Amino acid sequence: MKELPKAYDPRTVEDRVYKSWEQRNLFAAKEDGKKKPYSIVIPPPNITGILHMGHALNNTIQDILIRFKRMQGHESLWMPGTDHAGIATQNAVEKDIAKENLRRQDLGREEFIERVWKWKEEYGSTIIHQLKKLGASCDWSRTRFTMDDAYSRVITDVFVRLHGKGLIYQGNYIINWCPRCHTALSDEEAPRKELQGSLYYFKYPFKDDAKKYVMVATTRPETMLGDTAVAVNPKDKRYKKYIGQTLILPLINREIKIIADDMVDKKFGTGAVKVTPAHDPNDYAMGKKHGLEFVNVMHPDGRMNENAGEYKDMDRFEARKVILKDLKEKNLLEKVEPHQLSAGHCYRCHTIIEPYLSKQWFVKMKPLAKPAIDAVKKGKIKFYPARWTKVYLNWMENIHDWCISRQIWWGHRIPVYYCTQCEEVIVSNARPDKCPKCNSEALEQDPDVLDTWFSSWLWPFATFYWPFSEGDEKNKTEFEYFYPTNVLVTAQEIIFFWVARMIMAGFEFTGEIPFKDVYIHGTVRDDTGTKMSKSLGNVIDPLEIIGSFGADALRFSIISITATGQDVFLSPRRFEIGRNFANKIWNATRYILTTFQNDINVDLCVYAKAASLKTVDKWILSRFFSALKDITESLDNYRFNDAASRIYEFFWHEFCDWYIEFTKLSAGEKSTQIILYKVLEKSLRVLHPFMPFITEELWQNLPHERDPIMISSWPHLQKQFISKELEDDIEGVIQVITAIRNIRSEWNIDQRTEIKVVLSYKQPKHGNILKDLEAYIKKLCRVKALEIGKGIAKPSHSAYAAPQMAEVYIPLEGIIDFEKEKSRLIKQKQEVVKRLEVIAQKLKNKNFMERAPKDIIEKTKLSETGFKSTLKRLEENLKDLS
């Protein structure tokens, strides 16, 4: 037998173990009619991504599920892949070429795209390697990329289908514009953040009488250059008389009308609002309604344009300052108030977005949302924790159309072609040879690309390359087998971005749900509660943790401290839990292996002959199987931290602390060896989904040649071994031992001093158990002589230490403070009697349940069977007490 090192060193194990799995091709999943499928699609990380704690948590959870289900006999498929991450990747590559003093415009579109692909080849799979470090058991042979040809075909297909159904349209609207990335963004990509800004009050003079004016208030003074009206509420007495009159827009000297609109809030600002239809969504709506002029005053990069008069080419914020100065000089700036406002920020570069009028492509969302809402309402898709259901429904019911075109280069080109001759718009899967209308060959493809999420929302089925071309039986069969997937594991941040849209796409294109469950885990934060992010510099690098503590330690720690759906606060020290536990598992196994001596060829199946087992053997089996039951249930309910702490508790504090210590008395005996072995190997299997590396390594060190633990089976629950009575008995013995140790410690009796203990008991049952386990007590408490008998010791504490041999008299019933215990029992008994009386009275009233009004039953929350079972339990309690 190999000698195992004294401390577990993950660095010598993990890579080797992972490679062995890969070599045996254990990750591959295939259609297998005999097995039930279990499938998960990974939330595809960005190719620009590097593994952070959020990934670590997210992927550990998925890997636990996948490994658990695989062991339970399912055909487990974890579909991996990466996302091309349009803006993020383009930004990264632009940064990269900036080192060569190049902008993307210098390279031109084609060459730039080539550079992105090259960049992708070099860095794009970093995150995949890091996921392997974490132990992820994805089917890597299927690794998808959202820009792959096959995947891209799905996207084009979907675009054409939606357009055909009238669900995609093009139009001029106010969208979120990032002046730095030069692209439109969806609402979800432009989250609003609170800003400390100002509210500026301007005077707009009347045309007829320059001394009179209307005062307006704004937070974005620079947009005033594009004002084409001033709006007031029609019911506002202050302004009613001015409606229809003409004002002169200062600085620009444009004539603008005063209009009336219900949208104007009388109470805000001055009650009169400047209207800039080209730079504000509300004003846009008003502009459409009132037929106003749309004056765009900005370049796409955020500088003012030719419509801005003398402010042309100034940056928008520079222009703001100058305009304020000029207005002040003209005595038109009344006052400035501090004002809390919120403005959209680009989710990629954090630049303040500009509401900007431009022509974009949109998806009509309302029709898509309907089936997706119904599915969740009917429980076809369940959220865990359930509270997210409401968040999802609320968003879905107020859904807005989705702006899907982006003015960047890296992404899926929009499959739309324009005829330069007759301006025909052609939507087509492939580039048409000529214009169907005028036969011209001068066709130009729309320069824009699609929102990255337009590819992600197809992920659950596009990864199977749906829709299937004729003869593509392989993908079709697999799709039918593995789809819908079982669960989607993700963080709350992308419920709207991604989860909701996937559900809509699932129904629209496959007619089915894309997944049955959605498990939303918490956000990873640092120990002060701040979200971890690179820019804040508060990240804990998972790879560093893996480097020093090991992947298993990382996995186990993060799982056991993350309660279902709660955010998790991390500091590096918290990973010691997992490291220490791994070391414990290592050493327990190491110890058990030494007990096998040379005779390892024991008949390992005979443990079923329970009759020949010792009490402690039966006890540990009982404890194991009840732990197994709990853990299996917890995993089935996505209660990962419960499962992790349960196995931790069992393995460390029951198996190691007590059972292994018990067995040291009978280490050479065959039955002891068998049970030690059995419980160990079963525990390793239960631990495997949480800590795959160390369990595989130890498994391979167990006697006999064996297949990897990764493809072993989840232990079979054997209920007949679970015995509550037996567990209580040993629990009692453990209490006795603890009490003796306690006395030893309290009286400062040195560990080396041998003592004599006299135990007395009242209940014969206890006495028998104690006698049965006398040797264990003596060994674990270092007791030289132990006397057990009825009524030997007095019914109170009486013990003393002698110089040579301490003698300790302990009445068993008095291990816990006898008087206190007695009064507690009496009190408890009285309470039980009281409860019994009340409940019995209610039951006696035979027709109670029928006669009771519904709301009372509701209120008491007790059904008739509830009453009866309560009664039964209380009666049992009473029996025990007598």
Add this chain to the structure above:
RNA sequence: GGGCGGUUAGCUCAGCUGGUUAGAGCGCGUGCCUCACAUGCACGAGGUCAGAGGUUCAAGUCCUCUACCGCCCACCA
């Protein structure tokens, strides 16, 4: 303006369907290098479960309100 989460030991947090004496890890105190493990072992101290009402035979757990902390959504110029 809506919605959600949190408030339990010195710290970080568990506690699912209400039911014996409210738990863990870390930290702290005492004693141990006991031949698997000092990444360890044994023992211990430490909690009026944010506050106030209510429902119930029984409330950390359910209901109502209040306070503080945090998050999300919204067309607050």
